Amino acid sequence: MCSVCGCGSGELRYNGKPAAQSGANKATGPTRSYAFRPLQAQPAAGRTTTPDRLDYGSGPAHAHAPGLSQAQMVSIEQNILGKNDALADANRRWLTERGVFTLNLVSSPGSGKTTLLVETITRLAGSVPVTVIEGDQQTEFDAERIRATGAPALQINTGKGCHLDAHMVGTALTRLPIAERSLLLIENVGNLVCPAAFDLGEAHKVVILSVTEGEDKPLKYPDMFAAADLMVLSKIDLLPYLKFDLARVFDYAHRVNPRLVMLPLSATSGEGFDDWLAWIRSGLARSGASCKPSTECMS
Amino acid sequence: MHEMSLAEGVRNIVEESACAHGGKRVERVVLQIGELAAVEVEALRFCLELILKDGVADGALIDIEITPGRGWCAQCASTVALAQLYDACPQCGSYRVQATGGTEMRVKELALAATWGQSAS
Ligand SMILES: Nc1nc2c(ncn2[C@@H]2O[C@H](COP(=O)(O)OP(=O)(O)O)[C@@H](O)[C@H]2O)c(=O)[nH]1
Ligand SMILES: [Mg+2]
Ligand SMILES: [Zn+2]
Ligand SMILES: [Zn+2]
Numbered sequence: 306m307c308s309v310c311g312c313g314s315g316e317l318r319y320n321g322k323p324a325a326q327s328g329a330n331k332a333t334g335p336t337r338s339y340a341f342r343p344l345q346a347q348p349a350a351g352r353t354t355t356p357d358r359l360d361y362g363s364g365p366a367h368a369h370a371p372g373l374s375q376a377q378m379v380s381i382e383q384n385i386l387g388k389n390d391a392l393a394d395a396n397r398r399w400l401t402e403r404g405v406f407t408l409n410l411v412s413s414p415g416s417g418k419t420t421l422l423v424e425t426i427t428r429l430a431g432s433v434p435v436t437v438i439e440g441d442q443q444t445e446f447d448a449e450r451i452r453a454t455g456a457p458a459l460q461i462n463t464g465k466g467c468h469l470d471a472h473m474v475g476t477a478l479t480r481l482p483i484a485e486r487s488l489l490l491i492e493n494v495g496n497l498v499c500p501a502a503f504d505l506g507e508a509h510k511v512v513i514l515s516v517t518e519g520e521d522k523p524l525k526y527p528d529m530f531a532a533a534d535l536m537v538l539s540k541i542d543l544l545p546y547l548k549f550d551l552a553r554v555f556d557y558a559h560r561v562n563p564r565l566v567m568l569p570l571s572a573t574s575g576e577g578f579d580d581w582l583a584w585i586r587s588g589l590a591r592s593g594a595s596c597k598p599s600t601e602c603m604s
Numbered sequence: 605m606h607e608m609s610l611a612e613g614v615r616n617i618v619e620e621s622a623c624a625h626g627g628k629r630v631e632r633v634v635l636q637i638g639e640l641a642a643v644e645v646e647a648l649r650f651c652l653e654l655i656l657k658d659g660v661a662d663g664a665l666i667d668i669e670i671t672p673g674r675g676w677c678a679q680c681a682s683t684v685a686l687a688q689l690y691d692a693c694p695q696c697g698s699y700r701v702q703a704t705g706g707t708e709m710r711v712k713e714l715a716l717a718a719t720w721g722q723s724a725s
Pocket of ligand 3 (some may be wrong): 467499541
């Protein structure tokens with residue numbers, strides 16, 4: 306199970322092996338498992354509802370409950386994801402010291418993440434060592450696709466979990482041969498929602514949107530586009546077959562995040578790929594500069 | 605799904621904090637959620653109800669304070685109110701507004717019962 310989130314329910318796997326296989330079996334209490342179901346479709350306080358739209362995302366803040374007698378108020382002021390963020394900071398420190406340039410690739414399933422990785426590794430072969438962490442709920446298919454290129458890859462299966470977290474990535478870092486001044490690519494679980502909230506220790510989140518998904522996704526799923534520094538618009542070889550307005554998708558994405566850098570490309574035709582590789586190379590140069598002397602890096 | 609992860613985070617903080625204060629019963633949990641945070645408040649309440657069950661904060665009142673979204677408008681060179689990440693600047697209409705506040709998700713404070721097991725409710 307993931308350290309921050311209950312959603313994995315003990316199904317977390319690394320390269321197909323259960324995460325908690327080492328050590329004696331812990332006393333197994335009843336496993337916690339929670340099903341999520343949508344709330345009743347009823348108008349209620351805090352929801353804006355019209356006959357054809359039920360909006361849980363707006364409405365007034367909830368009023369303070371009246372104070373309870375005899376209770377002691379204790380100030381906490383802790384970030385709900387503080388535990389994940391602390392682990393992500395530790396990952397980032399570890400990676401930065403070694404001059405490893407790390408990207409967290411996020412998108413809906415099928416936008417072309419694995420294809421992009423395979424093509425990137427192939428084109429960088431011989432110039433930069435690349436290591437890959439693959440996140441999927443099930444199967445080792447993607448790690449196998451990466452390993453076929455010769456790059457080391459670790460598959461994390463999150464079970465029911467819908468995102469990677471910093472603890473999983475920290476574990477993966479100890480299990481992979483990661484070279485100094487190299488490129489680490491993390492393919493997150495295909496999900497345009499949850500991974501936005503979870504820092505893994507990466508230098509940048511890269512959101513991949515394929516042209517077949519439509520121009521409106523940055524507005525429909527704004528959190529991911531707000532969290533990313535780069536948007537790869539993938540599968541542009543398919544544009545002749547679609548009604549897809551490039552200017553509009555750039556406009557929508559910039560409304561959410563004015564600093565977002567846009568990179569249209571196709572892994573199939575190779576169009577735009579040089580810009581992507583150039584963007585990676587400039588990141589590698591910056592990360593390499595922060596690498597401490599080798600003796601410390603090797604420890 | 606995501607709200608369940610957050611509820612799990614809240615439970616950890618609540619249990620650790622209650623423990624640090626002598627394991628007293630938690631009567632109320634006050635959360636601060638930014639208007640621009642990726643959180644659906646009603647779903648979070650639902651998840652918290654499930655996840656706090658049988659723990660130190662079973663049945664606790666969940667108070668959620670929504671903090672207003674803020675953004676930096678490059679056009680106006682000033683901080684403006686922002687209700688959605690994709691909204692335009694309310695002053696000049698420009699979309700060059702970068703979110704700067706109202707993205708937090710915090711456990712602000714807890715109300716602990718005077719003595720373990722004595723709930724005011
Ligand atoms: N036409 C076209 N198809 C692509 C491109 N990149 C990926 N695909 C196809 O999109 C599908 C999903 O790709 P995959 O890399 O597995 O996506 P992932 O789920 O994001 O990892 C596969 O059938 C790929 O062949 C591209 O640049 N052009
Ligand atoms: Mg994939
Ligand atoms: Zn999630
Ligand atoms: Zn303005």
